[in-house]
Amino acid sequence: MKLVIAVIQDKDAHRLLEGLMQAGFGATKLASTGGFLREGNTTLLVGVEDERVDEVIGIIRRTCKAREQLVTPLAPMSGSAESYLPYPVEVQVGGATVFVLQVDRFEKF
Amino acid sequence: MKLVIAVIQDKDAHRLLEGLMQAGFGATKLASTGGFLREGNTTLLVGVEDERVDEVIGIIRRTCKAREQLVTPLAPMSGSAESYLPYPVEVQVGGATVFVLQVDRFEKF
Amino acid sequence: MKLVIAVIQDKDAHRLLEGLMQAGFGATKLASTGGFLREGNTTLLVGVEDERVDEVIGIIRRTCKAREQLVTPLAPMSGSAESYLPYPVEVQVGGATVFVLQVDRFEKF
């Protein structure tokens, strides 16, 4: 048995929990924040049999992989809104940091 | 030294922390939620000497074991409240998922 | 790769995150409370290469070590405030409990 600890972005949490659940994995969600800049993190704990670790890692990779997204910024708060021409910019979203730990003993009551 | 990570129901957390404290174990309580359905989870971290792991596991089992409880449901929100005859139903409460991890190094400052 | 789990006081969290960041370590901050008495705890997860564990431990020790602090208590809620003579008392603050765990596998997407 392994314990997978995955730190992901909040916005990916719902899809990841769905993906894990569909594959038969339960997960516990801890409230977390990144150090300083990376607000809005979620930490998931997933208990998994050794032979299914690759599967869990694959689901996390597919769901949370860092990728670029087009975002249209809001008009600036100050300055002339009339001269503001919004156009989409690419920002990086997602990403996951995953630790797999050996479980010495597992109990379920 | 081992690290015990126990995911339990919120409603069992107070009694479990008391039981652990009475036996001399400190615990750290993380805010958590289960994946989707199982809202109201608590995750406890307990550092414990190898030879006392069974004792901690025993306290968790006794306190949090899944069991049936009689609950009287509230009257339904819609429909005629007058015709509503409340009677207790059995629901399952409690339960614990416990991971025991080997600690490589332990420090207390 | 190791996973360092450090339980510290909230009031030390900002300085510790800064110290870790300056040394090039990322950290994830989990909301936590101590069992019963020790409210206001923070649990940090720090992934670290084996050869830098001592460095992380050193930063935690220097930043969070239990120490005495002079605190001037507030006037008591009841009783005669006029006869209340405030003088500073020493209280213990800080402290850290640190678990270092072996990481079986580490992934970053």
Ligand code: NI
């Ligand atoms: Ni959905």
Ligand code: NI
């Ligand atoms: Ni009580």
Ligand code: NI
């Ligand atoms: Ni600062």
